Amino acid sequence: TTLTNPRGSDGMGLPSTLSQKTIDTIVATAPVVAPKALDITSHFYAKVIKSHPEILAFFNPAHNVPISLHQPKALAASIVAYASNITDLSPLLVPGGPVASICNRHCALCIFPAQYVLVHDNLMASIGEVLGSIVSADIAAAWSEAVLFLAKAFIDTEESLYQMAEKRSGGWSGLTDFEVIDIKIAAEGIKSVSFKPPQGSILENKKFEFSTGQYLTIKVDPEKNGLTAPRHYTVTSPPFADYLQCTVKKQRGGKVSTYIHEDLKVGDIVKLAAPYGVFTLEPSKVKSAVLISAGIGVTPMINFQRALGDKVKLSVHVDSTPEAFAYRTIFQKGPVLEKFTRTPGGKRPTAKELVTEILDKSGTDNNFYICGPEGWMTGIQAELLKNGAKMVMCEVFGSQLATGCPFFQSGA
Numbered sequence: 134t135t136l137t138n139p140r141g142s143d144g145m146g147l148p149s150t151l152s153q154k155t156i157d158t159i160v161a162t163a164p165v166v167a168p169k170a171l172d173i174t175s176h177f178y179a180k181v182i183k184s185h186p187e188i189l190a191f192f193n194p195a196h197n198v199p200i201s202l203h204q205p206k207a208l209a210a211s212i213v214a215y216a217s218n219i220t221d222l223s224p225l226l227v228p229g230g231p232v233a234s235i236c237n238r239h240c241a242l243c244i245f246p247a248q249y250v251l252v253h254d255n256l257m258a259s260i261g262e263v264l265g266s267i268v269s270a271d272i273a274a275a276w277s278e279a280v281l282f283l284a285k286a287f288i289d290t291e292e293s294l295y296q297m298a299e300k301r302s303g304g305w306s307g308l309t310d311f312e313v314i315d316i317k318i319a320a321e322g323i324k325s326v327s328f329k330p331p332q333g334s335i336l337e338n339k340k341f342e343f344s345t346g347q348y349l350t351i352k353v354d355p356e357k358n359g360l361t362a363p364r365h366y367t368v369t370s371p372p373f374a375d376y377l378q379c380t381v382k383k384q385r386g387g388k389v390s391t392y393i394h395e396d397l398k399v400g401d402i403v404k405l406a407a408p409y410g411v412f413t414l415e416p417s418k419v420k421s422a423v424l425i426s427a428g429i430g431v432t433p434m435i436n437f438q439r440a441l442g443d444k445v446k447l448s449v450h451v452d453s454t455p456e457a458f459a460y461r462t463i464f465q466k467g468p469v470l471e472k473f474t475r476t477p478g479g480k481r482p483t484a485k486e487l488v489t490e491i492l493d494k495s496g497t498d499n500n501f502y503i504c505g506p507e508g509w510m511t512g513i514q515a516e517l518l519k520n521g522a523k524m525v526m527c528e529v530f531g532s533q534l535a536t537g538c539p540f541f542q543s544g545a
Contacts, residue, residue, distance in 0.1 A: 134295070134299060134305060134306040134307050135305070135306070135307030135308055135309055136243060136245065136295065136306050136307040137307075138245035138246070138247060139245070139246060139247070140245065140246065140292055140295065141246065141288065141289070141292045142246060142284075142285045142288040142289055142292075145246060145250075145285070145288075147281050147282070147284060147285035147288070148278055148281055148282045148285065149282075149285060150282070151219070151278065151279065151282050152278065154271075154275065155274075155275040155278045155279055156219055156220060158271060158272060158275035158276075159216050159219045159275055159276070159279055160216075160219060160220065162216075162272055162275075162276075163213075163216035163217060163219070165264070165267065166212070166213075166216060166260075166264070166276075167213045167216065167217075169263055169264060170209035170210075170212050170213050171202065171205055171206060171209040172263050173209070173212070173256075173259050173260055173263045173264075174205040174206075174208040174209045174212070174259075175198050175202065175205040176259040176262060176263050177205075177208070177255055177256050177259040178192075178197055178198050178204060178205055178208075179198050179199070180255055180258065180259060181251070181252075181255045182197070182198075184255075185251065186360070187360075188248075188251075189360045189362065190359060190360050190361070190362060191242050191244070191362055191363075192204060192362050193362045193364070194362070195386070195387075195388075211231070211235070214231060215279070215283060216279075219279065228411075229411040229412075229413075229526075230411075232286070232287070232290065233290075233411050234410075234411045235287070236287055236290040236291045236294055237294060237409040237410050237411055238365075238409070239287065239291050240291050240294045240295055240298065240306070240406075240407075240409050241348070241350040241363070241365060241406050241407075241409045241410075242350070242362075242363060242406070243306075243307055243308055243406060244291065246288045249284035249287065249288060250284075252280075252284070253277070253280050253281055253284060256280060257273065257276065257277055257280070260273070260276060261273065294409065298407040298408075298409070301341075301342040301343065301407075302339065302340055302341065302342035302373065303336060303339035303340050303341035303342055304341075304342065304407060305335075305336060305407055306406075306407060307406065308350075308352050308363075308404040308405065308406055309330075309334075309336065309404060309405060309406075310330070310331055310334065310402050310403075310404060311328035311329065311330055311331070311377070311402070311403055311404070311405045312328065312329055312330070312331045312400065312401070312402055313326060313327070313328060313397060313398065313399050313400060313401045313402075313403065314327050314328060314329045314376060314399060315327040315399060316397065316398070316399060319380050319459040319460060320456060320457050320458060320459035320460075320461075321454070321456045321457045322382055322383045322394075322457070323380060323381065323382045323383070323429065323457075323459045324380070324381055324383075324393065324394055325369060325378055325379070325380045325381075325459075326378065326379055326380075326381065326393060326397065327370065327376050327377070327378040328376060328377045328378070328403070328405060329375070329376045329377075331402065338375065339375070340373045340374065340375050341370075341372070341373065341374060341375070341376075341377055341408075342372060342373060343368060343372055343407070343408035344372075344408070344410070344413040345372060345413055345414060345416075345436040345437060345439075345440045346367070346410060346412045346413040346414060346433045346436060346437060346528070347367075347368055347408035347409055347410040347412075347413060348365040348366060348367050348368060348379075348408060348409065348410045349365070349366055349367070349368045349377055349379045349405060349406075349408050350363045350364070350365050350405060350406035350407075350409070351363060351364055351365075351366065351379065351389070351393075351403055351404070351405055352403065352404040352405070352406070353389060353392055353393070353397070353403050353404075355388060355389070355392040355396065356388075361388060361389065363406065364389045364390070365410075365530075366379035366380065366381050366432070367379065367380065367432035367433045367435075367436075368408050368436070369432055369435050369436065369460070371436060371439055372436070377405065377408075379432075380429075380432050380435075380459060380460075381393050381394070382428070382429040412433055412502075412504070412526065412527075412528035414437060414440065414441070414500070414502070416440045416441055416444070419441060419444055419500050420444070420498075420499075420500075421444055421445075421446045421495075421498070421499045421500070422437070422441050422444055422445050422446065422499055422500045422501070422502060423445070423446055423447045423448075423449065423491060423495045423499045423500070423501045423502070424437055424438060424445060424447075424448045424449065424464075424502050425449040425450075425491070425501060425502065425503045425504075425505075425513060426449070426450050426451070426503070426504050426505055427450070427451040427452065427504075427505030427506060427509055428451070428452055428453075428457075428505055428506065429459070429530075430503075430504035430505035430506070430528070430530070431450060431452075431458070431459055431460060431504070432459070432504070433502070433504050433528055434448065434450075434464070434502065434504065435460050435463060437502060438463055438464060438467075439463070443467070445467050445468075446468065446494075446495045446496075446499055447467075447468045447469070447470060447491065447494050447495040448464040448467060448468065448469045448470070449469075449470045449471075449472075449487070449491055450464065450469070450470075450471055450472070451471075451472045451473075451474070451481070451482070451487070451505070451509075452471075452472075452473055452474070453473065453474055453475040454473055454475050454476055455471070455473060455476070458471070468494070470490065470491065470494065472487065483512075484509070484512035484513050484515070484516045485516055487513065487516075488513060488516040488517055488520060489520075491517075492517075492520055492522075497520065497521040497522050497523055498523050499522070499523055499524075500523065500524045500526070501517055501522050501523075501524065501525045501526070502526050502528075503525065503526065503527045503528070504527070504528040504530075507529055510527050510529070514527055
Protein backbone atom coordinates (compact mmCIF):
# COMPACT_ATOMS: atom_id res chain seq x y z
CA THR A 134 0.00 0.00 0.00
CA THR A 135 0.99 3.61 -0.54
CA LEU A 136 -1.81 4.86 1.72
CA THR A 137 -0.25 6.82 4.57
CA ASN A 138 -3.24 8.36 6.37
CA PRO A 139 -4.91 6.56 9.30
CA ARG A 140 -7.34 3.92 8.07
CA GLY A 141 -10.61 2.56 9.45
CA SER A 142 -13.13 4.17 11.79
CA ASP A 143 -11.66 3.00 15.11
CA GLY A 144 -11.07 5.87 17.49
CA MET A 145 -13.06 8.40 15.45
CA GLY A 146 -16.05 8.37 17.81
CA LEU A 147 -18.54 7.82 14.99
CA PRO A 148 -22.01 6.44 15.85
CA SER A 149 -22.52 2.75 15.06
CA THR A 150 -26.32 3.02 15.38
CA LEU A 151 -28.94 5.68 14.83
CA SER A 152 -31.17 6.73 17.73
CA GLN A 153 -34.91 6.46 17.24
CA LYS A 154 -35.15 10.22 17.78
CA THR A 155 -32.77 10.80 14.89
CA ILE A 156 -34.66 8.42 12.60
CA ASP A 157 -37.98 10.10 13.45
CA THR A 158 -36.49 13.55 12.84
CA ILE A 159 -35.03 12.57 9.46
CA VAL A 160 -38.37 11.06 8.40
CA ALA A 161 -40.19 14.23 9.46
CA THR A 162 -37.77 16.66 7.81
CA ALA A 163 -36.89 14.74 4.62
CA PRO A 164 -39.83 16.27 2.66
CA VAL A 165 -38.43 19.73 3.45
CA VAL A 166 -34.80 18.86 2.74
CA ALA A 167 -35.36 16.89 -0.50
CA PRO A 168 -36.54 19.84 -2.68
CA LYS A 169 -33.55 21.85 -1.45
CA ALA A 170 -31.00 19.03 -1.71
CA LEU A 171 -29.38 20.33 -4.91
CA ASP A 172 -29.18 23.85 -3.49
CA ILE A 173 -27.48 22.43 -0.39
CA THR A 174 -24.96 20.33 -2.31
CA SER A 175 -24.16 23.10 -4.82
CA HIS A 176 -23.53 25.45 -1.88
CA PHE A 177 -21.44 22.74 -0.19
CA TYR A 178 -19.15 22.15 -3.17
CA ALA A 179 -18.67 25.86 -3.86
CA LYS A 180 -17.83 26.41 -0.19
CA VAL A 181 -15.51 23.46 0.30
CA ILE A 182 -13.60 23.94 -2.96
CA LYS A 183 -12.96 27.58 -2.06
CA SER A 184 -11.85 26.86 1.51
CA HIS A 185 -10.02 23.58 0.73
CA PRO A 186 -8.68 23.80 -2.86
CA GLU A 187 -6.64 20.66 -2.24
CA ILE A 188 -9.80 18.58 -2.76
CA LEU A 189 -9.64 19.49 -6.45
CA ALA A 190 -7.21 16.57 -6.59
CA PHE A 191 -10.26 14.30 -6.08
CA PHE A 192 -12.92 15.94 -8.27
CA ASN A 193 -13.05 16.48 -12.02
CA PRO A 194 -13.83 20.24 -12.26
CA ALA A 195 -15.75 19.63 -15.50
CA HIS A 196 -18.33 17.78 -13.38
CA ASN A 197 -18.64 20.35 -10.61
CA VAL A 198 -19.74 23.90 -9.88
CA PRO A 199 -19.52 26.38 -11.47
CA ILE A 200 -19.15 24.43 -14.72
CA SER A 201 -21.55 21.56 -14.09
CA LEU A 202 -24.09 20.25 -11.56
CA HIS A 203 -23.14 16.61 -12.16
CA GLN A 204 -21.32 16.10 -8.85
CA PRO A 205 -23.79 18.18 -6.79
CA LYS A 206 -26.63 16.14 -8.33
CA ALA A 207 -24.88 12.91 -7.32
CA LEU A 208 -24.50 14.04 -3.71
CA ALA A 209 -28.06 15.42 -3.65
CA ALA A 210 -29.39 12.09 -4.93
CA SER A 211 -27.38 10.30 -2.23
CA ILE A 212 -28.85 12.51 0.50
CA VAL A 213 -32.41 12.02 -0.75
CA ALA A 214 -31.94 8.26 -1.12
CA TYR A 215 -30.48 8.02 2.38
CA ALA A 216 -33.23 10.08 3.99
CA SER A 217 -35.95 8.24 2.07
CA ASN A 218 -34.64 4.86 3.23
CA ILE A 219 -33.60 5.84 6.76
CA THR A 220 -35.99 3.33 8.37
CA ASP A 221 -34.67 0.50 6.18
CA LEU A 222 -31.33 1.02 4.46
CA SER A 223 -31.20 -2.44 2.88
CA PRO A 224 -32.16 -1.23 -0.66
CA LEU A 225 -29.03 0.95 -0.64
CA LEU A 226 -26.79 -1.83 0.67
CA VAL A 227 -27.45 -4.53 -1.92
CA PRO A 228 -24.35 -5.91 -3.67
CA GLY A 229 -23.60 -3.76 -6.69
CA GLY A 230 -25.96 -1.02 -5.46
CA PRO A 231 -25.48 2.64 -4.56
CA VAL A 232 -23.34 2.29 -1.41
CA ALA A 233 -21.08 -0.32 -3.01
CA SER A 234 -20.65 1.85 -6.10
CA ILE A 235 -19.77 4.95 -4.08
CA CYS A 236 -17.31 3.07 -1.85
CA ASN A 237 -15.58 1.52 -4.86
CA ARG A 238 -15.18 4.97 -6.41
CA HIS A 239 -13.87 6.39 -3.13
CA CYS A 240 -11.23 3.65 -2.94
CA ALA A 241 -10.22 4.33 -6.53
CA LEU A 242 -9.70 7.96 -5.48
CA CYS A 243 -7.81 6.90 -2.31
CA ILE A 244 -10.26 8.70 -0.02
CA PHE A 245 -9.28 8.45 3.66
CA PRO A 246 -11.39 8.64 6.86
CA ALA A 247 -10.44 12.14 8.04
CA GLN A 248 -11.96 13.55 4.84
CA TYR A 249 -15.40 12.47 6.04
CA VAL A 250 -15.08 14.85 8.98
CA LEU A 251 -14.37 17.68 6.53
CA VAL A 252 -17.43 16.70 4.50
CA HIS A 253 -19.63 16.50 7.60
CA ASP A 254 -18.59 19.91 8.90
CA ASN A 255 -19.05 21.70 5.59
CA LEU A 256 -22.25 19.86 4.68
CA MET A 257 -23.84 20.75 8.01
CA ALA A 258 -22.83 24.39 7.51
CA SER A 259 -24.46 24.35 4.05
CA ILE A 260 -27.65 22.80 5.42
CA GLY A 261 -27.85 25.59 7.98
CA GLU A 262 -27.10 28.37 5.51
CA VAL A 263 -29.48 27.13 2.79
CA LEU A 264 -32.42 26.17 5.04
CA GLY A 265 -31.93 28.94 7.58
CA SER A 266 -33.94 29.26 10.75
CA ILE A 267 -36.04 26.13 10.19
CA VAL A 268 -32.98 24.11 11.21
CA SER A 269 -33.47 23.90 14.97
CA ALA A 270 -30.86 22.48 17.32
CA ASP A 271 -32.69 19.13 17.40
CA ILE A 272 -32.91 18.97 13.59
CA ALA A 273 -29.24 19.87 13.22
CA ALA A 274 -28.25 17.23 15.78
CA ALA A 275 -30.29 14.55 13.99
CA TRP A 276 -28.83 15.28 10.56
CA SER A 277 -25.34 15.46 12.05
CA GLU A 278 -25.72 12.04 13.64
CA ALA A 279 -27.15 10.61 10.40
CA VAL A 280 -24.25 11.95 8.32
CA LEU A 281 -21.66 10.63 10.79
CA PHE A 282 -23.38 7.22 10.94
CA LEU A 283 -23.25 7.01 7.15
CA ALA A 284 -19.61 8.12 7.22
CA LYS A 285 -18.75 5.20 9.50
CA ALA A 286 -20.55 2.78 7.17
CA PHE A 287 -18.59 4.13 4.20
CA ILE A 288 -15.25 4.13 6.02
CA ASP A 289 -15.68 0.54 7.20
CA THR A 290 -16.79 -0.65 3.76
CA GLU A 291 -13.91 1.16 2.09
CA GLU A 292 -11.37 -0.35 4.48
CA SER A 293 -12.67 -3.82 3.54
CA LEU A 294 -12.27 -2.92 -0.14
CA TYR A 295 -8.73 -1.65 0.39
CA GLN A 296 -7.88 -4.93 2.12
CA MET A 297 -9.51 -6.92 -0.68
CA ALA A 298 -7.44 -5.04 -3.27
CA GLU A 299 -4.24 -5.66 -1.31
CA LYS A 300 -4.88 -9.41 -1.07
CA ARG A 301 -5.54 -10.01 -4.78
CA SER A 302 -2.83 -11.40 -7.02
CA GLY A 303 -0.74 -8.38 -8.05
CA GLY A 304 -2.86 -6.33 -5.68
CA TRP A 305 -2.15 -3.02 -3.99
CA SER A 306 -3.91 0.00 -2.49
CA GLY A 307 -3.21 3.66 -3.04
CA LEU A 308 -1.60 5.32 -6.06
CA THR A 309 1.44 3.43 -7.29
CA ASP A 310 3.96 4.07 -10.09
CA PHE A 311 3.48 2.22 -13.40
CA GLU A 312 5.39 2.62 -16.65
CA VAL A 313 3.70 3.09 -20.02
CA ILE A 314 4.86 0.14 -22.12
CA ASP A 315 2.64 0.46 -25.19
CA ILE A 316 0.19 2.86 -26.84
CA LYS A 317 -1.94 1.64 -29.74
CA ILE A 318 -4.73 3.16 -31.82
CA ALA A 319 -7.85 1.10 -31.06
CA ALA A 320 -10.23 3.05 -33.33
CA GLU A 321 -10.75 6.58 -34.60
CA GLY A 322 -10.06 8.92 -31.68
CA ILE A 323 -9.48 6.00 -29.29
CA LYS A 324 -6.17 4.71 -27.90
CA SER A 325 -5.30 1.71 -25.74
CA VAL A 326 -2.54 2.36 -23.21
CA SER A 327 -0.72 -0.50 -21.47
CA PHE A 328 1.21 -0.30 -18.20
CA LYS A 329 3.64 -2.43 -16.22
CA PRO A 330 5.31 -1.81 -12.86
CA PRO A 331 8.75 -0.22 -13.33
CA GLN A 332 11.91 -2.20 -12.68
CA GLY A 333 12.43 -2.73 -8.96
CA SER A 334 8.75 -2.28 -8.05
CA ILE A 335 7.28 -4.67 -5.51
CA LEU A 336 4.68 -5.44 -8.19
CA GLU A 337 7.23 -6.30 -10.90
CA ASN A 338 6.38 -9.53 -12.78
CA LYS A 339 3.04 -9.87 -10.95
CA LYS A 340 -0.15 -11.02 -12.68
CA PHE A 341 -3.04 -8.67 -12.00
CA GLU A 342 -6.29 -10.03 -10.61
CA PHE A 343 -9.49 -8.01 -10.88
CA SER A 344 -13.16 -8.54 -11.64
CA THR A 345 -14.24 -8.41 -15.25
CA GLY A 346 -15.72 -4.97 -16.01
CA GLN A 347 -13.85 -3.02 -13.33
CA TYR A 348 -12.08 0.27 -14.03
CA LEU A 349 -8.51 1.42 -13.60
CA THR A 350 -7.73 4.83 -12.12
CA ILE A 351 -4.93 6.91 -13.64
CA LYS A 352 -3.32 9.98 -12.09
CA VAL A 353 -1.31 12.29 -14.35
CA ASP A 354 -0.15 15.85 -13.74
CA PRO A 355 -0.36 17.82 -17.00
CA GLU A 356 -0.40 21.19 -15.23
CA LYS A 357 2.42 20.31 -12.80
CA ASN A 358 0.42 21.37 -9.72
CA GLY A 359 -0.79 18.01 -8.41
CA LEU A 360 -4.43 19.11 -8.62
CA THR A 361 -5.58 17.22 -11.71
CA ALA A 362 -8.11 14.69 -10.44
CA PRO A 363 -7.63 11.02 -11.31
CA ARG A 364 -9.70 9.63 -14.14
CA HIS A 365 -11.31 6.21 -14.35
CA TYR A 366 -11.15 4.01 -17.46
CA THR A 367 -12.35 0.42 -17.86
CA VAL A 368 -9.62 -2.20 -17.73
CA THR A 369 -9.37 -3.72 -21.22
CA SER A 370 -6.50 -6.13 -20.52
CA PRO A 371 -7.65 -9.60 -19.45
CA PRO A 372 -7.55 -10.59 -15.77
CA PHE A 373 -4.29 -12.20 -14.62
CA ALA A 374 -2.20 -10.68 -17.42
CA ASP A 375 1.22 -9.32 -16.44
CA TYR A 376 0.21 -5.82 -17.53
CA LEU A 377 -2.77 -3.50 -17.17
CA GLN A 378 -4.45 -1.64 -20.01
CA CYS A 379 -7.16 0.98 -20.38
CA THR A 380 -8.77 2.29 -23.55
CA VAL A 381 -9.40 6.03 -23.76
CA LYS A 382 -11.46 8.16 -26.13
CA LYS A 383 -10.20 11.68 -26.73
CA GLN A 384 -12.93 13.96 -25.39
CA ARG A 385 -13.33 17.48 -26.72
CA GLY A 386 -12.04 19.75 -23.96
CA GLY A 387 -11.03 16.75 -21.84
CA LYS A 388 -7.85 17.65 -19.96
CA VAL A 389 -6.70 14.12 -19.15
CA SER A 390 -7.92 12.31 -22.28
CA THR A 391 -6.23 14.99 -24.44
CA TYR A 392 -3.01 14.62 -22.44
CA ILE A 393 -3.12 10.84 -22.90
CA HIS A 394 -3.67 11.16 -26.66
CA GLU A 395 -1.26 14.01 -27.37
CA ASP A 396 1.49 13.94 -24.74
CA LEU A 397 1.74 10.57 -23.00
CA LYS A 398 4.47 8.37 -24.46
CA VAL A 399 6.02 4.95 -23.94
CA GLY A 400 8.44 5.06 -21.00
CA ASP A 401 6.49 7.68 -19.06
CA ILE A 402 5.65 6.98 -15.42
CA VAL A 403 2.07 7.48 -14.24
CA LYS A 404 0.31 6.61 -11.00
CA LEU A 405 -2.42 3.97 -10.98
CA ALA A 406 -4.92 2.90 -8.36
CA ALA A 407 -6.01 -0.74 -8.36
CA PRO A 408 -9.10 -1.78 -10.33
CA TYR A 409 -12.45 -1.21 -8.61
CA GLY A 410 -16.10 -1.02 -9.67
CA VAL A 411 -19.43 -2.82 -9.38
CA PHE A 412 -20.37 -3.27 -13.06
CA THR A 413 -19.08 -6.83 -13.05
CA LEU A 414 -20.26 -10.36 -13.61
CA GLU A 415 -19.51 -13.90 -12.47
CA PRO A 416 -19.50 -16.08 -15.60
CA SER A 417 -20.60 -19.18 -13.67
CA LYS A 418 -23.79 -17.39 -12.60
CA VAL A 419 -24.72 -16.13 -16.08
CA LYS A 420 -26.75 -18.48 -18.25
CA SER A 421 -26.95 -16.21 -21.28
CA ALA A 422 -26.20 -12.56 -21.89
CA VAL A 423 -26.79 -9.71 -24.30
CA LEU A 424 -24.13 -6.98 -24.41
CA ILE A 425 -25.42 -3.55 -25.50
CA SER A 426 -23.05 -0.61 -25.96
CA ALA A 427 -22.67 2.70 -27.73
CA GLY A 428 -19.45 4.57 -28.52
CA ILE A 429 -16.71 4.21 -25.90
CA GLY A 430 -19.25 2.33 -23.76
CA VAL A 431 -17.92 -0.75 -25.52
CA THR A 432 -14.97 -0.99 -23.11
CA PRO A 433 -16.61 -3.02 -20.29
CA MET A 434 -18.04 -5.37 -22.90
CA ILE A 435 -14.56 -6.40 -24.07
CA ASN A 436 -13.79 -8.47 -20.97
CA PHE A 437 -17.45 -9.50 -20.63
CA GLN A 438 -17.19 -11.04 -24.11
CA ARG A 439 -13.89 -12.73 -23.24
CA ALA A 440 -15.29 -14.11 -19.98
CA LEU A 441 -18.66 -15.30 -21.27
CA GLY A 442 -17.70 -16.63 -24.70
CA ASP A 443 -20.58 -18.65 -26.17
CA LYS A 444 -22.90 -17.48 -23.39
CA VAL A 445 -23.18 -14.15 -25.22
CA LYS A 446 -26.35 -14.59 -27.23
CA LEU A 447 -25.93 -11.23 -28.96
CA SER A 448 -23.52 -8.29 -28.93
CA VAL A 449 -25.12 -4.96 -29.87
CA HIS A 450 -23.15 -1.81 -30.66
CA VAL A 451 -24.17 1.65 -31.85
CA ASP A 452 -21.48 3.96 -33.21
CA SER A 453 -20.82 6.62 -35.83
CA THR A 454 -18.87 4.42 -38.27
CA PRO A 455 -17.22 0.98 -38.32
CA GLU A 456 -13.85 2.74 -37.97
CA ALA A 457 -14.97 4.23 -34.62
CA PHE A 458 -15.90 0.81 -33.17
CA ALA A 459 -13.01 -0.18 -30.86
CA TYR A 460 -12.20 -3.91 -30.58
CA ARG A 461 -14.83 -4.73 -33.21
CA THR A 462 -13.20 -8.04 -34.16
CA ILE A 463 -13.64 -9.44 -30.63
CA PHE A 464 -17.42 -9.19 -30.98
CA GLN A 465 -17.59 -10.38 -34.57
CA LYS A 466 -16.59 -13.86 -33.43
CA GLY A 467 -20.21 -14.34 -32.28
CA PRO A 468 -23.68 -13.00 -33.12
CA VAL A 469 -23.50 -9.22 -33.48
CA LEU A 470 -25.95 -6.42 -34.24
CA GLU A 471 -24.26 -3.20 -35.41
CA LYS A 472 -25.88 0.19 -35.99
CA PHE A 473 -23.81 2.96 -37.59
CA THR A 474 -25.24 6.45 -37.67
CA ARG A 475 -22.87 8.18 -40.12
CA THR A 476 -22.67 5.66 -42.93
CA PRO A 477 -24.75 5.80 -46.14
CA GLY A 478 -28.32 5.01 -45.15
CA GLY A 479 -27.39 4.88 -41.48
CA LYS A 480 -29.52 6.41 -38.74
CA ARG A 481 -29.72 6.38 -34.97
CA PRO A 482 -32.43 3.89 -33.96
CA THR A 483 -34.89 4.87 -31.26
CA ALA A 484 -34.84 2.89 -28.03
CA LYS A 485 -38.04 1.14 -29.08
CA GLU A 486 -36.69 0.24 -32.52
CA LEU A 487 -33.40 -1.08 -31.18
CA VAL A 488 -34.93 -3.07 -28.33
CA THR A 489 -37.53 -4.62 -30.65
CA GLU A 490 -34.75 -5.85 -32.93
CA ILE A 491 -32.64 -7.06 -29.99
CA LEU A 492 -35.48 -9.07 -28.43
CA ASP A 493 -36.46 -10.53 -31.82
CA LYS A 494 -32.93 -11.94 -32.06
CA SER A 495 -32.24 -12.85 -28.43
CA GLY A 496 -35.50 -13.19 -26.50
CA THR A 497 -36.01 -11.85 -22.97
CA ASP A 498 -34.50 -14.62 -20.83
CA ASN A 499 -31.00 -13.12 -20.62
CA ASN A 500 -28.89 -10.83 -18.51
CA PHE A 501 -28.70 -7.55 -20.41
CA TYR A 502 -25.61 -5.36 -19.84
CA ILE A 503 -25.69 -1.76 -21.10
CA CYS A 504 -23.02 0.93 -21.34
CA GLY A 505 -23.17 4.19 -23.28
CA PRO A 506 -24.47 7.76 -22.97
CA GLU A 507 -26.68 8.24 -19.91
CA GLY A 508 -29.92 9.24 -21.64
CA TRP A 509 -29.53 6.46 -24.20
CA MET A 510 -29.03 3.85 -21.47
CA THR A 511 -32.05 5.06 -19.53
CA GLY A 512 -34.23 4.68 -22.63
CA ILE A 513 -32.86 1.24 -23.54
CA GLN A 514 -33.21 -0.05 -19.98
CA ALA A 515 -36.79 1.18 -19.66
CA GLU A 516 -37.76 -0.34 -23.01
CA LEU A 517 -36.16 -3.69 -22.17
CA LEU A 518 -37.96 -3.92 -18.82
CA LYS A 519 -41.23 -2.85 -20.39
CA ASN A 520 -40.90 -5.78 -22.79
CA GLY A 521 -40.08 -8.39 -20.13
CA ALA A 522 -36.28 -8.49 -19.99
CA LYS A 523 -35.02 -10.74 -17.19
CA MET A 524 -32.23 -8.57 -15.70
CA VAL A 525 -30.80 -5.28 -16.91
CA MET A 526 -27.55 -3.74 -15.60
CA CYS A 527 -26.15 -0.31 -16.49
CA GLU A 528 -22.71 1.27 -16.22
CA VAL A 529 -22.37 5.06 -16.15
CA PHE A 530 -18.96 6.66 -16.78
CA GLY A 531 -19.29 9.13 -13.92
CA SER A 532 -21.53 9.38 -10.84
CA GLN A 533 -24.44 7.04 -11.46
CA LEU A 534 -26.58 8.68 -8.78
CA ALA A 535 -26.45 11.90 -10.83
CA THR A 536 -28.38 10.17 -13.62
CA GLY A 537 -31.79 8.62 -14.10
CA CYS A 538 -30.30 5.23 -14.92
CA PRO A 539 -30.63 2.65 -12.12
CA PHE A 540 -27.71 0.33 -11.37
CA PHE A 541 -29.76 -2.74 -12.18
CA GLN A 542 -33.37 -3.79 -12.40
CA SER A 543 -35.18 -7.08 -12.80
CA GLY A 544 -38.16 -7.62 -15.03
CA ALA A 545 -41.38 -9.08 -13.77
